[in-house]
Amino acid sequence: MEALYDPSGVERRWQERWEAEGLYAAGAGRRRDETFVICVPPPNVTGDLHMGHALNGAIQDALVRWHRMQGYDTLWQPGYDHAGISTQNVVEKQLVAEGTSRREIGREAFVARTWDWLEKTGMTIMGQYRRLGASLDYSRERFTMDDDYVRAVMTFFVRLWEQGWIYRANRIVNWCPFHETAISDLEVEHVEMDDTLYRILYPFADGGGGLTIATVRPPTLLADVAVAVHPDDPRYAGAVGREVVVPVVERRVPVVADARVDPEFGTGAVKITPGHDPLDFEIGRDHGLETLTAIGPDGRMVFPGFEGLSQEEANERILAWLTERGQLERRDPYRHAVGTCERCHTRIEPLVSPQWWCRMEGLGAPAIEALRERRVRFHPESQHRFAIESLENAPDWCISRQLWWGHQIPVWTCRDGHQVSAWPPPESCSECGASELERDPDVLDTWFSSALWPFATLGWPDETDELARYYPGDVSVTAREIIRLWENRMIFSGLFLRGDIPFTDVIITSTILAADGRRMSKSLGTGVDPMEPIEAHGADATRYGLLKISSTQDVRYAIGAIEEGRKLANKLWNVSRLILQQTAGAEPAERPSALEERWILARLDAARAAVEDAWSRFDFAAATNVLYHLTFDDFCDWYAEAVKPRLYDGDEDARATGLAALARLLALLHPVMPHVTEEIWSYLPAREERLVVAPWPEPDAAYAEWEGALERVQEAARVFRRSGVRVELGGEEERRVFEAVVRPERRQAAGDADAERERLRKEIARAEGMLANERFVGNAPADVVEAERAKLERYRGELALLGE
């Protein structure tokens, strides 16, 4: 073994070997009947692994490996999401760069090209998960556009249709003019932008002044159908019921009263454009107003006389018209949040269009109940409440997209207008028997198919053995922003289709910010590719570092934590060298005949309990903390130093127990640092089995009483190191460990006894003060008071030894 641990080669070698030996496969190492199942959140086919995936992967893998070692029948399901709009966006931009467009090449060619491109350059993330050491069952990789998966999606749609959850409605939706599709509220990204707020005079139709409205979008006034004011606004009490004239188009429209108008904003009077504003759409509907259109699907003007103009051009023309007539009263700089498409960042155009909707009221009820009853638990708790509230307030889900890449909606229309939804595709109209059917051209929202991930990957809608065995699963690990898009939808669709929840626990991971506290993003240039630390410090170190910083809601990326992981791996490597070099020919066996052996076995058991507790509470930072101190402080600084002389002397118990203790340590570290631990494990004698599937260490009740065995030696060492004075130790064993660890013969500088005396005096004064406080003694728990007394006694004893 080399003195310096070199992770890269070792990690790659084990990754290949584990996968080749089938140890990542579902059920590998199974020693009990219970299952443990996690589905990886299917990444976009076009994407690369980012820091969020790496954290996510480190968490899931730690849980999966921990359960696998406990003998569970473990499945970690891999795969990809076709990511409708995101993938189409990528391919479409390629076409634009080539001087063509999707419309030019047509739908069929576009879809073919997308497949072609994906097969050549997409689907790379699973390779990066492999490099992270993620023990996904790669043999089971699924894609949400696989033939079987398509059947699942179609079946889901048809069942919703048959039970009346799906309807068609012409409503105002978020429209992306670049992709020319509707997108859901959840796909809109709000961005602060500098804009201009115009104040425009709408004269009364019968003369005598007018109303001044405020708007940021003059081009939409072409489609105005009313002006609205708040019913209680005294300024406009006389205006309601009168008519005003819309500028440019000279249309007479009514002034209506509506409580949704904010009298504080602008002038308190607002133009109503149901065709181009969501709130106006509602107000228009409630007041029986018509809906006019000024802007088309491509974001350009369609209003008669303005056809083909861009909105900027129309704006200039309208402003010129207003200025000429003195009706443009003011223009003020105005900063506000504007909706943009999260994929292409084009400004969203609210447009009225016919779309397919999934009714949420009622459909989400079983999911709400499951969350309320805590059959599904979100962690942390605050996200649990958020998940429930989101389901309770979920608006109807717009499931259709005017895209080409995705699952085409299984609805057919015959010449008589009858609509039928079925899968496999129907041959004729179920109502009139007509055989000429036209399929709806739209595709489904990507999240419609993702919602089925936990069971569609197991063969649903067929009742497969796997489905019976691995559904429901256990844990889902995702980011906060995906709770409503994905987690909640998996829960309600699982209950709807399978009558059961898909998992019991949802872990919402912390958001990893850049080192400067800003968001990690490509456009800001703040992103860090997780492959960088993996190549520089190793996958083990990176996994450790990510788990260590994963505790709070927002965490800054800190390379220091990963470097700490590298140090831990190196330390583990070196202490293993010490033990392995001194134990040639020995067999591992727990024969704790000396003080330090009893102590380290007790410490290992205590750490095992602490780590298990941390894993089960999903407190990954706590787990890494325990493992770090176990390795550095307990195992290396105390146990290894104490046992070293006995190893050199060839003590048989020390050698056998040393190997056994090392094996326990490796097992505890394995879920976090699988590679270095497996590598060391392979050098241990009588370890034919791979550590990946080795049994998780069993605790030994007999060890527990030895946990404090080194307490007095540790205190004596501390006093000696600081002051140069030897505290008297009770037994031969204690004195031997003290000499081995502290090695007084090598000590050069004399300690500062005065400083130590001063420290002890202060401690004694503090403890005496507390014990003299009757209220403390009376109210504090008995064990707290007792501990204080014990400390006082010890400090007094030590001070006496220092010559006082």
Next chain:
RNA sequence: GGGCGCAUAGCUCAGCGGGAGAGCGCUCGCUUCACACGCGAGAGGUCCCUGGUUCGAUCCCAGGUGCGCCCACCA
């Protein structure tokens, strides 16, 4: 505008009612036969501010200040 969260050592963060902690960085001493990616010692903190509860508050409560994230149809 709503929700959630964070303010502790120079940096990144743990602790969350009874002695202020870790890692990194810094200072000093060590080429000690596992490891200089190391070992030992050490400096460095009104635990954001103001009140309150308590025998006792970094920890609980209220208010303030400053940050961050998520969400959101004020034109």
